[in-house]
């Protein structure tokens with residue numbers, strides 16, 4: 001009602017007065033803007049107590065305000081929250097538990113506080129280890145907001161202020177749906193382009209970095225054999241491989257704990273963030289001991305004030321336990337299936353729906369107009385119409401034409417059925 005609207009308008013004005021406009025909100029207009037009062041499980045509640053189904057928060061991995069995570073954080077905060085340079089049992093226990101989920105070569109953890117820091121650390125380690133300074137990344141890729149991460153994030157180069165640096169080489173994202181290579185050997189062909197850059201810059205490339213399913217680049221599933229082939233080219237030429245699992249890790253894909261496993265490869269460095277501690281600031285990289293030890297070549301020790309603090313480790317432990325105890329990977333598989341089947345039906349009925357894809361609870365719907373152009377306006381219109389039904393999804397991809405879903409892992413089949421019903425009626429009104 002009017003009172004609520006004016007409260008939101010006033011908050012928006014105060015926000016504009018003290019914060020930068022570059023700090024954008026999901027929904028632009030004051031009429032639509034969401035004021036989140038509290039959140040629980042897969043739901044968020046606004047100031048009037050209206051309940052919204054959250055299908056995009058992959059940070060609240062084991063559910064918003066998960067009571068077990070909250071209890072673990074609270075207990076550790078009440079006990080000690082000092083400095084990561086004292087011996088601390090919780091962070092050691094966490095490292096041991098985390099590494100149980102990795103292939104045995106990946107046996108060392110370095111802690112930090114955000115996905116961006118993890119990217120920075122991974123790139124620097126690759127340089128310390130190889131003595132080389134150039135990197136390869138993919139079109140549409142995003143790996144974080146610090147300078148070194150922006151350097152390998154073409155997704156953020158649009159404005160012109162962040163330019164492609166001379167030490168970074170971009171190869172095409174292996175999009176086998178809309179990209180230049182399709183069919184069975186698309187993976188090999190895209191991988192050959194990585195090899196060409198490695199050969200052209202012989203002895204100069206330290207690392208190849210990519211997400212294990214491309215999120216910002218448009219929910220792109222890597223074609224079969226792609227990473228295997230890329231990693232082979234990299235290894236033959238002394239290039240390290242970095243898998244960014246910040247969005248797709250921790251069982252989101254259901255059948256596996258890490259999305260790189262879908263491609264049957266073992267990266268040299270894996271970056272972890274967002275869901276790792278269910279929203280408590282924490283991130284990490286997992287790598288091989290000899291690569292981690294190359295840190296000493298920087299001439300200094302690795303120290304990070306907050307990285308690896310006991311509270312973060314306690315939160316991380318609670319997350320790992322909750323994934324197992326509540327069988328969240330199994331749930332991701334089952335509910336993901338319901339979504340995908342429903343999306344398939346939607347595609348049969350709607351010309352606009354060009355492709356539906358995903359694994360587990362990492363899903364995308366690609367919208368293309370009858371003239372073959374990406375349907376950006378329609379994508380936003382679906383997103384906004386769903387908000388009227390109190391369902392929250394996002395739009396992503398370089399052309400902003402992909403509907404993206406990556407909900408808390410506790411979302412249910414009933415939630416999925418509800419969403420599919422509303423999605424169908426929203427698409428009907430678009431026709």
Ligand code: PMP
Nearest residue numbers: 114115116142143144246247273
């Ligand atoms: N990598 C990927 C794939 C991401 O999506 C993000 C964040 N959106 C980052 C890295 C950076 O993480 P953070 O925002 O925690 O620094």
